[in-house]
Amino acid sequence: MKRRPTEESTGNLGFALLGLLARRRSTGYELARRMERPVGYFWSAHHGQIYPELARLEARGFVRHTVVEGAGPRPTKRYAVTAAGRKALREWVVGELEPQPVRDLETLRLWNIWLVEPGAALELVQKLRQDHAARLAAYESELAEVRDSPEAHDPRNPMFASRLTLEGGVRSRRAALEWCDWMREQLESAMHDQTSAH
Amino acid sequence: MKRRPTEESTGNLGFALLGLLARRRSTGYELARRMERPVGYFWSAHHGQIYPELARLEARGFVRHTVVEGAGPRPTKRYAVTAAGRKALREWVVGELEPQPVRDLETLRLWNIWLVEPGAALELVQKLRQDHAARLAAYESELAEVRDSPEAHDPRNPMFASRLTLEGGVRSRRAALEWCDWMREQLESAMHDQTSAH
DNA sequence: GCTTCATATGTCAATATTGACATATGAAGC
DNA sequence: GCTTCATATGTCAATATTGACATATGAAGC
Numbered sequence: 445m446k447r448r449p450t451e452e453s454t455g456n457l458g459f460a461l462l463g464l465l466a467r468r469r470s471t472g473y474e475l476a477r478r479m480e481r482p483v484g485y486f487w488s489a490h491h492g493q494i495y496p497e498l499a500r501l502e503a504r505g506f507v508r509h510t511v512v513e514g515a516g517p518r519p520t521k522r523y524a525v526t527a528a529g530r531k532a533l534r535e536w537v538v539g540e541l542e543p544q545p546v547r548d549l550e551t552l553r554l555w556n557i558w559l560v561e562p563g564a565a566l567e568l569v570q571k572l573r574q575d576h577a578a579r580l581a582a583y584e585s586e587l588a589e590v591r592d593s594p595e596a597h598d599p600r601n602p603m604f605a606s607r608l609t610l611e612g613g614v615r616s617r618r619a620a621l622e623w624c625d626w627m628r629e630q631l632e633s634a635m636h637d638q639t640s641a642h
Numbered sequence: 643m644k645r646r647p648t649e650e651s652t653g654n655l656g657f658a659l660l661g662l663l664a665r666r667r668s669t670g671y672e673l674a675r676r677m678e679r680p681v682g683y684f685w686s687a688h689h690g691q692i693y694p695e696l697a698r699l700e701a702r703g704f705v706r707h708t709v710v711e712g713a714g715p716r717p718t719k720r721y722a723v724t725a726a727g728r729k730a731l732r733e734w735v736v737g738e739l740e741p742q743p744v745r746d747l748e749t750l751r752l753w754n755i756w757l758v759e760p761g762a763a764l765e766l767v768q769k770l771r772q773d774h775a776a777r778l779a780a781y782e783s784e785l786a787e788v789r790d791s792p793e794a795h796d797p798r799n800p801m802f803a804s805r806l807t808l809e810g811g812v813r814s815r816r817a818a819l820e821w822c823d824w825m826r827e828q829l830e831s832a833m834h835d836q837t838s839a840h
Numbered sequence: 841g842c843t844t845c846a847t848a849t850g851t852c853a854a855t856a857t858t859g860a861c862a863t864a865t866g867a868a869g870c
Numbered sequence: 871g872c873t874t875c876a877t878a879t880g881t882c883a884a885t886a887t888t889g890a891c892a893t894a895t896g897a898a899g900c
Contacts (some may be wrong), residue, residue, distance in 0.1 A: 492890090558802050562797040571739055608825055623814075633794060714863085718879080
């Protein structure tokens with residue numbers, strides 16, 4: 445059986461890059477940095493993955509590049525999304541919701557805390573709580589920057605979508621913080637019951 | 643340079659399998675089904691990944707198998723976690739929190755909804771809301787089954803950990819539902835403003 | 841003048857994941 | 871008797887991801 449030379453469908457990383465480029469044209473290097481923040485909040489990729497994916501997107505006609513002056517040892521390429529790329533992204537956004545594989549290390553850890561002493565479990569919960577609190581603070585400060593601008597209230601402006609996703613991040617981290625506090629109470633009362641039973 | 647014949651560190655799938663086996667010994671087939679539910683709520687893997695991973699865990703001494711009667715064309719193997727495997731899992735549970743790569747397709751879609759008409763965006767939000775509502779119902783019914791049992795209040799019992807993770811699922815899905823309702827309001831009021839501006 | 845760092849683009853080996861293919865048995869329903 | 875399905879374990883090719891290696895420039899600080 446012959447294999448076709450790639451070109452099937454755009455993977456999810458491709459849509460992340462198209463979404464980035466639909467907001468602003470960028471070089472691969474800039475995309476890698478924008479992928480850390482803000483897109484890194486919901487999608488992550490290294491530059492080692494980004495450069496080949498850009499080449500694939502270009503082969504499919506979804507992006508095109510122009511060479512600009514830059515500091516690297518090779519020509520610096522600035523990419524922009526094409527009409528076809530924008531269309532593909534739009535169609536994906538409202539397309540079928542396919543079940544995505546779940547990879548939630550935090551919950552996997554907690555599902556196994558019965559194996560360790562309640563004191564160690566409590567420490568883990570407190571560490572997780574700190575992480576959530578730090579993320580919440582970052583989201584809140586970013587949200588404060590966009591919340592009141594008129595663009596963030598125009599549903600066809602990228603800032604509108606940024607506002608919605610940041611709001612979701614804030615809400616989910618607040619819920620996680622409350623969950624951590626609830627878990628702490630559960631562990632503490634269980635430890636207390638154990639002690640007083642003696 | 644020679645490559646060592648695997649055996650470095652257990653991947654995350656390995657810990658998911660060890661956690662499953664620490665609760666109850668199982669065949670690979672049973673693990674694949676238990677991986678769908680309940681572990682599938684926070685970690686997923688196909689049987690094509692599970693069988694090779696079991697072999698690697700066995701090579702490292704973390705699990706061992708006995709052959710039992712079964713229906714398949716090959717001998718059916720029942721795996722159990724060893725003391726070394728249990729220790730490795732315990733150490734991982736309270737070990738360093740490494741930043742995990744994020745892959746959140748739902749947020750990636752929403753981050754791009756400015757590209758589509760508000761009406762289509764609204765439809766997407768409603769579809770996402772339905773998904774969250776269905777998941778919430780599943781978590782709530784599972785939580786109701788364990789919540790009141792005494793084992794679920796003993797921090798060294800697996801049911802305790804199940805209860806904590808289910809509670810987290812319920813809380814996060816409730817927050818997501820509220821977020822969806824909030825997004826609907828945002829979209830509807832933006833659409834209304836647009837109409838009345840004419 | 842020298843070191844360090846941000847800029848900049850790429851490749852490659854190792855590993856992880858997906859989805860299909862392969863195969864065989866026993867039980868249930870028709 | 872035949873079909874279908876759950877049981878059961880595995881392999882393999884394609885794809886995705888990670889992390890390291892490679893390389894070169896200009897600016898800043900010493």
